[in-house]
Amino acid sequence: MAYSFPDEVLEHVFSFIQSDKDRNAVSLVCKSWYEIERWCRRKVFIGNCYAVSPRMVIRRFPEVRSIKLKGKPHFADFNLVPDGWGGYVLPWIAEMAGAYPWLEEIRLKRMVVTDESLELIAKSFKNFKVLVLFSCEGFSTDGLAAIAASCKNLRELDLRESEVDDLSGHWLAHFPETCTSLVSLNISCLRSDEVSFSALERLVGRCPNLRSLRLNRAVTLDKIANILRRAPQLVDFGTGYYAAELQPDVFSNLAGAFSSCKELKSLSGFWDVVPAYLPALYSICPRLTSLNLSYATIQSPDLIKLVSHCPRLQRLLVLDYVEDSGLEELASSCKDLQELRVFPSDPFGAEPNVSLTEQGLVAVSLGCPKLRSVLYFCRRMSNAALVTIAQNRPNLTRFRLCIIEPKTPDYLTLEPLDVGFGAIVEHCKDLSRLSLSGLLTDHVFEYIGTYGKKLEMLSVAFAGDSDLGLHHVLSGCESLRKLEIRDCPFGDKALLANAAKLETMRSLWMSSCAVSFGACKLLGQKMPKLNVEVIDETEPPDSRPESCPVDKLYIYRSVAGPRFDMPPFVWTMDEAVRILH
Amino acid sequence: MSTPLEHDYIGLSETSSVERSSEKIPSSSSPSSSSTHPNEDKTTRTSLNLKETELRLGLPDAIDGPNGKWVFPMHGKSDVELAKGAILAFPRAVLEGKNNLPSMREVGGLPQSPNPVQDKNILVPSSNEHSNPPASKAQVVGWPPIRSFRKNTMASNSEKNGEDAAGCHYVKVSMDGAPYLRKVDLKTYKTYMELSSALEKMFTCFTLGHCSSNGLAVRDGLSESRLMDLLHGSEYVLTYEDKDGDWMLVGDVPWEMFINSCKRLRIVKGSEAIGLAPRAMEKCKNQS
Numbered sequence: 083m084a085y086s087f088p089d090e091v092l093e094h095v096f097s098f099i100q101s102d103k104d105r106n107a108v109s110l111v112c113k114s115w116y117e118i119e120r121w122c123r124r125k126v127f128i129g130n131c132y133a134v135s136p137r138m139v140i141r142r143f144p145e146v147r148s149i150k151l152k153g154k155p156h157f158a159d160f161n162l163v164p165d166g167w168g169g170y171v172l173p174w175i176a177e178m179a180g181a182y183p184w185l186e187e188i189r190l191k192r193m194v195v196t197d198e199s200l201e202l203i204a205k206s207f208k209n210f211k212v213l214v215l216f217s218c219e220g221f222s223t224d225g226l227a228a229i230a231a232s233c234k235n236l237r238e239l240d241l242r243e244s245e246v247d248d249l250s251g252h253w254l255a256h257f258p259e260t261c262t263s264l265v266s267l268n269i270s271c272l273r274s275d276e277v278s279f280s281a282l283e284r285l286v287g288r289c290p291n292l293r294s295l296r297l298n299r300a301v302t303l304d305k306i307a308n309i310l311r312r313a314p315q316l317v318d319f320g321t322g323y324y325a326a327e328l329q330p331d332v333f334s335n336l337a338g339a340f341s342s343c344k345e346l347k348s349l350s351g352f353w354d355v356v357p358a359y360l361p362a363l364y365s366i367c368p369r370l371t372s373l374n375l376s377y378a379t380i381q382s383p384d385l386i387k388l389v390s391h392c393p394r395l396q397r398l399l400v401l402d403y404v405e406d407s408g409l410e411e412l413a414s415s416c417k418d419l420q421e422l423r424v425f426p427s428d429p430f431g432a433e434p435n436v437s438l439t440e441q442g443l444v445a446v447s448l449g450c451p452k453l454r455s456v457l458y459f460c461r462r463m464s465n466a467a468l469v470t471i472a473q474n475r476p477n478l479t480r481f482r483l484c485i486i487e488p489k490t491p492d493y494l495t496l497e498p499l500d501v502g503f504g505a506i507v508e509h510c511k512d513l514s515r516l517s518l519s520g521l522l523t524d525h526v527f528e529y530i531g532t533y534g535k536k537l538e539m540l541s542v543a544f545a546g547d548s549d550l551g552l553h554h555v556l557s558g559c560e561s562l563r564k565l566e567i568r569d570c571p572f573g574d575k576a577l578l579a580n581a582a583k584l585e586t587m588r589s590l591w592m593s594s595c596a597v598s599f600g601a602c603k604l605l606g607q608k609m610p611k612l613n614v615e616v617i618d619e620t621e622p623p624d625s626r627p628e629s630c631p632v633d634k635l636y637i638y639r640s641v642a643g644p645r646f647d648m649p650p651f652v653w654t655m656d657e658a659v660r661i662l663h
Numbered sequence: 664m665s666t667p668l669e670h671d672y673i674g675l676s677e678t679s680s681v682e683r684s685s686e687k688i689p690s691s692s693s694p695s696s697s698s699t700h701p702n703e704d705k706t707t708r709t710s711l712n713l714k715e716t717e718l719r720l721g722l723p724d725a726i727d728g729p730n731g732k733w734v735f736p737m738h739g740k741s742d743v744e745l746a747k748g749a750i751l752a753f754p755r756a757v758l759e760g761k762n763n764l765p766s767m768r769e770v771g772g773l774p775q776s777p778n779p780v781q782d783k784n785i786l787v788p789s790s791n792e793h794s795n796p797p798a799s800k801a802q803v804v805g806w807p808p809i810r811s812f813r814k815n816t817m818a819s820n821s822e823k824n825g826e827d828a829a830g831c832h833y834v835k836v837s838m839d840g841a842p843y844l845r846k847v848d849l850k851t852y853k854t855y856m857e858l859s860s861a862l863e864k865m866f867t868c869f870t871l872g873h874c875s876s877n878g879l880a881v882r883d884g885l886s887e888s889r890l891m892d893l894l895h896g897s898e899y900v901l902t903y904e905d906k907d908g909d910w911m912l913v914g915d916v917p918w919e920m921f922i923n924s925c926k927r928l929r930i931v932k933g934s935e936a937i938g939l940a941p942r943a944m945e946k947c948k949n950q951s
Contacts, residue, residue, distance in 0.1 A: 160805035217812070243812040247846065248833075271812065273819075273833065299819075353816070377816055427817075429807045459807060486807050517808075543806065568805070 086114065093122045102127050121145060128152070129588050131169060131193065132613065135642040136177035147186045148212070149178070153193035155591050155636055156541075157566055159217065162593055162634070164619055166649040169193045171218075172202070173647075179206035187212035194218070195244075200225030204232035211263075212238040222247035223272075230256040240268040242296075248274035251300070255281040259288070266294040270320050270351060273298070279305060287312040293345075296320025299353045304332055307339035314342045321351035324378070328358045341365035350374035350399075357384040367391035371418075374399040376425050382408045382436075390415045396452075397421040402438040402459065409442030413449025421455040422446055429459070429486060440467040447474040455480040462493040463520055468502025472509040481506055482517035488544035488569070491521040498522055504529030507537070514561075517541040527551035531558020539564040549576040556580035566591040573631075574601035585611055589638035593617075597635055600628035605637070606655025613640045614655035615648070623653055832922060838866050838899070838930040849922040855914055859901065866930060903928050 087095075096119055099105055109119040125148040128134060139146070153169025171193045178185055185207045195218045203210060210233045215221075223246060229239065230253060255278050257264075264285065269277070277300040286292060292313050301309070301322025310316070326332065336359065340346070346366045355378040370392045375385065376399040385400065385408045395416040402424055404412070412419065424442070428435045440463045447453060453475050463485050472478075492499055499520040507513060507530050514536055518526065522545035530537065531554035538561050546552070553576035555565065565587065573596035584590055584605075599616065602623075606614040616623050617634035644656040818832070832849045845865050852858040901913040905924040913921070913928070 157805065159810045160808045161811060162805045217810070243810065245812075249844075249846075376813075425813065426807065426809070429809055484807050488803070488806065541808075543808075569803075 089114075089118050092118050096122055100125070124148060125187075126150070130638050130640075131171075131174065132642065132645050133588070133638060133640045136174045138642065140177060140181040144181070146178075146182055147184060148189075149174075149185070149187065150189040150191075151193060152191045155566065155589060156192075156564070157568065157591055157593070158192055162568065164617065164649075164651060167617070167652060168645065168647055168649070170647060171195050172199045175199045175202045175206070183207065184209055186210060189214040189216070190218055191216040192218065194220040195225075196220050197222055197225035197228070201228045204228040207233075209235060211235055214238060214240040214242070215244045216240075217243045219245035223249045223251070223253040223274075227253035227256040230254065230261075231258065234258075234261065235263050236261065237263055237291075238266040239264070240266055241271050242268050244271050246272055248272055250274075251277040252281070254278045254285065257281070257285050259284075261285070262288050262290065264289040265291050266318075267292070268294065268296040268320065269298050270296040271298065272300070274300060277301060283308060283312060289313075290315070292316065294318035294348075296350060297322040299323050302326065303336065303356075303359065307332075307335045310339035310343055315345055316343055317345045318348040318372075319343070319346055319350075320374075321349070321353075323354055324352045324359060325354040325356040326359070328356065333359060333362055337362040337365065346370075348372035352378040354378075355380050357381075360384060360388050363388070364391055368393065370395060372397040376400055376423065379403065379427065386411045392416060394418055399423040399425070401425050401427045402436050403427055404442070405437045406439055406442040406445070407437070409438075410445045410449075413445045417450060418452060419446070419450040420452050422450075422453065423457040424459060425457075426459040426486060434461050440464060443467070444470050444474075447471040452477070454478060457482045457484075459484045459486060461486050462490065463499060463502065464492045464494045465497065465499055465502035465505075466492075466494065468499065469505040472502075472505035476509045476511065478506070478510040479512050480515040481510065481513060482515065482541070483519055484517065485519040488519070489521045490519075498525070500525040500529065504533070507533040512536050515539045518545055519543060523547050524551040524554070527554040531555055534559050536561050538562060540566070542567045542570055544569045546570045546572060549573050552576035553579060556583045562586075563588045565589075567595060568592070569594040571596055574598050577601060578604065581605060581609055581612075584637055585609065585639050587639065589636065591634075591636050593634040595635070596631045598629050599623045599626065599632050602632055602635060602655045603628070603657075607657050610656075611639055611641070613638050613644055616653045616655065617651060618653070619651045834903075834925055834927045836862060836865070836928040836930070839932050841866060847928070849925060854918060855921075858913075862901065862928070862930065899930050900933055901928065902931055 086092075092115070096105070096108060099108060102125075105119060105123060109116045120142050121144065123143045124146060126139060126143055126146050127150045128139065129152050131151045131153050139149075151171065151174060153171070154163050154167060157163060158167070169192060171190055175188075179202055183206065186209055188203065188210075189212070193215075195215055200221055203213070205228075213229060213233075213236070218241075221244075226239075226241075226246070229236070236257075251272075251274055267285075277298060279301065282297075282301075286295065286309055293316060295309070295313060295316055295318070297306075297309070297320055299322055303321075303323055303326040306321055306324075310319070340362055343366060347369055349363070349366075349370060349372070352375050355375075357380050360380070367388070368391065371394055373389075373392065373395060374397075375388075379401065381403050382405040385404045389395065389398070389408070389412050393415060395412075396418050397420060398412065398416070400408075400423070404424065409424075412422075424438065438460055440460060443456070443458050443460070444467050447470070454477055456478065457480075460483075463483065491497055492502070500523055503516075503518060503522070503526050507516065511533075513534065516530070516534070516537055516539070518541065524547045527546060527550070530540070534540075534555075535558075537559045540555065540559070540562065542565075549572055551570070552567070552572040555562070556576060557580055562583075567590075570592075572592065577597055578601055602614055602616050605612065615636045616632045617636065618632060620633070623630075623632055644654040644659045648654060833846045834849060836845045836847055847858070847861060847865070849858070852861065902910050903913050903921070903925045904927045905911055906926060910929070916924075
């Protein structure tokens, strides 16, 4: 006799289960749970748009309201993936237009979005609410105009760090006067000097639920006060230009406007800052939890002054102008700090232009007990510093260190930094993301394979001596999902020996390594559930001997089979397709 | 480095290097900063500035303009070549291969723009570039790992500070009579020639349309007679708006200086460009 709850009850219970992992677990319990779950799954996250086809998703989950898709590999951020590689969202939109008329949310990262896609979204989804285009490209303000005009219940329009063809600032005026539903608007990536400011002002003024507003550089300092006064309920604000000649009335107007925003906790923007205007922020600094000054070319003393007013700061993004001294001040003022990112102001300069060294990071690791996430660009590092950091902060979950010159050794001992990074993985037991740099041998990978059991994403560049390095990682890191490698002497052996591992990961990227074309073919042949793609812009890989290394290699698991939208410089190693090509 | 063969923008090669070596480069009189690497020695930068902004009058050789008015520097070519050249009439001075105008070296004592700087510029990948060969060991594609968005943003910031800029630099391009504008990223070009070829490709459809009433065949290449017809029918000149808001003729200043000061481009009909370069227009008009 089968004891079971009626479907409706189970569905109701499942509605409290939001996380994808839990939902996936639920669906594995039994067939009826699988069926019930799939009909009530409303949110789908697809970490690699080529791992599954739109039709497959639609077939399994017919009632989706919210979808999140990622396209290009992470190294596309650094221009390692040629234009035209892929990641097109249009096929997804086209299929969903028919299957999900009630789709409300689309979140995309590193995908190619055309105006046609945007227009299709605007036309097809009557209750569309959320559009987030993170680091996307391929569209213009015309597409945005279509979204603005048609989506009557639009709540979020977030274009963070996307590349938009800025044809005209007037797209903002396409938001109808009846649109009052905006909660979040992020146009910080728009480069144009023409933003229809009056349209923006009116839009902001009529959206009482607006919580997050990030302007672009076109909005000048004097206009910021006007905007803030219309939206005192803002929680997150991205300024436009924060530079102007110091004028007392402008200053006091600005300071007054900021102080009227009692909920404001997060600030960003700050393109071009005149330090004299920073005190206008002092009234909100005590409440600030997140501050992004990573585009602000202000010097350490001004940064120190500002930061010392922000005791509740949890997240700080800053340029290396902050220097060691600024970070020491941060360590003593901001005990709630959880995330720190320090970007280089002059990454291509041969000599350091600021006094930022490993000392700053050590200070923060000592002074900030809640520090979990670090992204740090610097020019020198030592094993001793890394060991100290690891011992100070075993609660680190994300550690990305970029020593600007490749293969830089420990500056004190001139040894590789194996021991230092080894300490990081050994002490930080919950480390899920790690990026390596500096001089590193196979030893560091041995440490990583041994201790990095929770490691999910690893980025490697100019490191290692032999296949053994890669083998340590692939055989040891049980939780590994994403591995990206460039300019390392890793070849066929480790890859082929750990082929099965690749099916447990989302993806592997290897460029300028030593993997041969023959090995790629073999892998493609033996592993049907993997898409093995070779990228070579100069000539077809089979125009050279099989033992020749391929330029770039991208391997990802997929249930959709090889893709058919590959550009001429991408070759699939799937035997059937390759032979037909 | 060997002096590259000069071409007018449609690829007809120059005659002799002798002509090249005796050329002076007409410079803009506006003291815009030259693009040098931020780490470069300040004195070099200052001296470069002075040299580059030194007012040079008129054309090097024969057709000299002693009165200070600048002339369309299409000198040295035969009239036929000139005619072939100009859908977008271009100062020849700038058609000298790379940014490093070779004749600058030969005109006594002018310090070159340092090569590493130029190469570094080429190497810093804009979002459109992806396979740039490294000039020095440190310069590698995609390293240090900084996102394009950040690179481009910092580039625009440093531009405003007068420093050397990496990243991209989009400007609008309008053409008289065209129904819509285009945008080009000046950073993707290294020379005036590349820019003009790209613009020509972009706006080809409009010049075609303009001439269709003359019953000209659909063009699949640039034939001499075609160009002469176009030239006579409608001359186009490339102009740009600089940081001061003035409209200038493209081609007078070194490439780096140009891209640092150019805010937008406009392709104007020859007749309207008369105010910019009277002699050149007259010269063109007198060919037939």
